[in-house]
Amino acid sequence: MKANTLICAAALVAICASQGAVAQVAGLQPLGGTVEQTNALLKGWSVRRALVDEPVYNDLNDKIGSIYDVIISPDRKATYAVVSVGGFLGMGKHYVAIAIDHFEIRDGNLFLPGATKDALKSVPEFEYNKLEKATKPHKVSAN
Known part of the structure; x- marks a missing residue:
């Protein structure tokens, strides 16, 4: 292969x-x-430019993390956002998957109502499927 x-x-x-x-x-x-x-x-938009590395805030306007990744389900819908929480200079970050419908957009910023850094750190860490490459869906041709 x-x-x-x-x-x-x-x-x-x-x-x-x-x-x-x-x-x-x-x-x-x-x-x-x-x-x-x-x-x-x-007319489309880039996930990389629009979401990845964008801060996520709570109701108190505290930055509680940043978008690390967006998970696309087999039916081609964005279903989860992987949020990186904590860490310093890329070390010790904790990644959690949050359902897209839990986020709100206010004044162009992403909010996760009711969340705190500590609450997100207490959620079990998200891990990518170890078989991801083996089960990766085929790319759809534009033609």
């Missing part, structure tokens, strides 16, 4: 290099989809 992945990666690098590859920029070059799909992409 790893050999096939390496061969595919090498072939992709060779193709890109031979075509003078440049970064894809939405709206400036075709992305391999229909016009409708490209327009939908332009």
